[in-house]
């Protein structure tokens with residue numbers, strides 16, 4: 584009978600990358616002061632024995648880092664391993680444990696480049712497992728529940744934090760001290776409660792199976808960097824990034840991706856020299872940057888990131904630039920993904 588249930592359970596692989604979900608503090612009172620990326624995947628899985636009732640789970644330690652230190656090479660390494668597992672007929676779903684600082688970037692990257700309908704769920708925690716009311720165990724339980732559920736197929740890369748199922752494209756870390764840290768301007772896609780998923784909406788943007796990008800065809804990512812807009816800003820950072828070889832610069836603009844008159848000439852010059860200029864917004868609750876609003880993008884040959892925040896715009900620009908250097912193509916891609 585036990586063998587029978589085991590056979591019916593989905594096979595889920597957990598790829599561990601580090602983060603607070605693998606973190607440890609000196610005492611149970613240390614919910615904010617701790618070291619990330621301390622515990623190995625076997626210990627994480629052993630800490631949630633209830634996973635065994637959801638799926639046949641096995642773990643792989645892909646890296647062990649705090650996510651603020653993730654590099655493009657780390658993204659490629661993880662992405663390629665996810666693709667290999669997705670191609671394996673014995674794997675039904677993939678969970679990735681990840682630090683929360685750049686979780687939204689990794690989730691969006693995978694959403695763009697993994698050609699699979701199998702569930703891919705990225706998960707982290709805000710408190711280390713050693714803290715009182717640690718959130719990692721339940722977040723991981725929920726991630727495995729969602730990854731083993733057939734209903735999760737074809738919905739793009741998902742994020743399970745705080746009982747919510749979020750789209751990896753839309754979700755962003757919005758506060759750094761609460762367990763209710765991950766928000767999307769367009770709302771969660773569903774809820775996961777006691778191991779069961781409840782869905783409310785689907786993503787409208789192209790992703791995974793429907794994407795024109797494929798991790799198997801990407802061997803490196805171009806340099807794309809971000810510069811921040813604020814009062815009294817100078818063009819120093821923008822020029823330095825251009826000189827350092829950036830292929831695109833994401834302007835993390837004020838309000839509607841607006842650009843200071845002190846910066847505009849430098850950006851026009853950079854564009855003439857071949858650097859793509861992409862206007863996004865750093866407003867907290869989600870930007871909405873439109874072409875030719877605030878700046879004459881047609882005249883300047885600049886691109887707008889629409890609702891993508893600067894760090895997500897960087898991910899899409901890198902992936903898009905592996906295929907095209909044309910600013911109109913780039914803008915099409917920014918509307919579609």
Ligand SMILES: NC(=O)C[C@H](N)C(=O)O
Pocket residue numbers: 601602603604619648649650651681682683684685707708709710
């Ligand atoms: N909550 C966390 O996971 C934060 C940590 N700095 C990380 O991103 O790895």
